[in-house]
Amino acid sequence: MTRVIDLVDLSFLHSGAELPALNDVSLVVEAGEAVVLLGPSGAGKTTLLALLDGRLQGWTGCVSVLGRGLAPDAPPPVAARPDTGFIFQEFALVERSSVLRNVLNGRLGRMSSVAAFFGRHSEHDLDAAHQALADCGIGELAHRRVDSLSGGQRQRVAIARCLAQEPRLILADEPVSNLDPARADEILALITNAAAKRGATTVFSSHQPELALRFASRAVGMAGGSVVLDRVVSAMSDAEIGALYHDVVEGAVALRLVQ
Numbered sequence: 001m002t003r004v005i006d007l008v009d010l011s012f013l014h015s016g017a018e019l020p021a022l023n024d025v026s027l028v029v030e031a032g033e034a035v036v037l038l039g040p041s042g043a044g045k046t047t048l049l050a051l052l053d054g055r056l057q058g059w060t061g062c063v064s065v066l067g068r069g070l071a072p073d074a075p076p077p078v079a080a081r082p083d084t085g086f087i088f089q090e091f092a093l094v095e096r097s098s099v100l101r102n103v104l105n106g107r108l109g110r111m112s113s114v115a116a117f118f119g120r121h122s123e124h125d126l127d128a129a130h131q132a133l134a135d136c137g138i139g140e141l142a143h144r145r146v147d148s149l150s151g152g153q154r155q156r157v158a159i160a161r162c163l164a165q166e167p168r169l170i171l172a173d174e175p176v177s178n179l180d181p182a183r184a185d186e187i188l189a190l191i192t193n194a195a196a197k198r199g200a201t202t203v204f205s206s207h208q209p210e211l212a213l214r215f216a217s218r219a220v221g222m223a224g225g226s227v228v229l230d231r232v233v234s235a236m237s238d239a240e241i242g243a244l245y246h247d248v249v250e251g252a253v254a255l256r257l258v259q
């Protein structure tokens with residue numbers, strides 16, 4: 001198996017914070033896994049995802065993503081960035097542009113700077129964008145302006161943009177936190193199926209364990225910046241999930257179920 005994420009003793013302190021957001025995290029994620037990060041507010045899930053995305057510096061330990069070591073004092077090299085895609089909660093779309101333009105923006109990191117400047121997309125760029133739109137069920141919206149879309153449609157555009165990038169690792173921070181249960185189900189199915197179809201690895205965070213565990217292959221529980229639970233989903237019990245949240249509410253992170 002190929003290691004897509006390999007973390008050894010990773011610690012990180014946000015500037016101005018008193019306690020580390022990540023505390024000696026060691027974790028390996030293999031190619032093709034769909035990992036959900038669970039844990040109460042403040043556990044360190046967002047920080048871990050941002051760090052894997054190359055947006056945080058100043059950590060200690062060893063971080064390897066897609067076989068490349070990240071440097072603690074510099075962002076990842078430009079050439080490496082398109083291999084990791086991030087689905088942002090707030091979508092980050094260009095409102096006055098068309099859906100297709102927004103999705104094609106996912107290709108920019110894979111284009112030469114001249115082609116990107118002039119917006120000259122290759123046939124492959126267009127194919128990747130149209131395939132992503134079709135997979136997200138919004139092919140017919142390609143020429144609509146984003147500011148005319150509903151929130152649910154916008155979210156699908158944001159996912160399509162990420163897929164068009166053809167990332168080998170897809171990261172998503174609480175992608176369904178604002179959705180009703182039926183919509184949340186659809187979106188998690190969409191992300192995990194599209195990732196599986198492309199052979200990509202997925203790591204997403206969620207505050208809805210019951211829902212998330214139906215789409216993940218593995219659950220990593222965090223509390224107080226540490227990994228306290230690591231299980232294939234089929235081996236997880238309701239009691240373990242309950243303890244992950246309960247023990248922290250009680251103020252004592254007693255749970256430690258890392259194998």
Ligand SMILES: Nc1ncnc2c1ncn2[C@@H]1O[C@H](COP(=O)(O)OP(=O)(O)OP(=O)(O)O)[C@@H](O)[C@H]1O
Nearest residue numbers: 014015016017021040041042043044045046047048
């Ligand atoms: N920009 C920041 N500056 C200072 N401290 C921060 C910053 N961002 C997060 N933290 C702190 O780092 C810790 C981990 O926060 P993080 O957002 O990673 O947790 P989380 O598990 O994603 O929480 P949630 O589920 O509420 O999003 C918390 O104690 C938080 O207060």
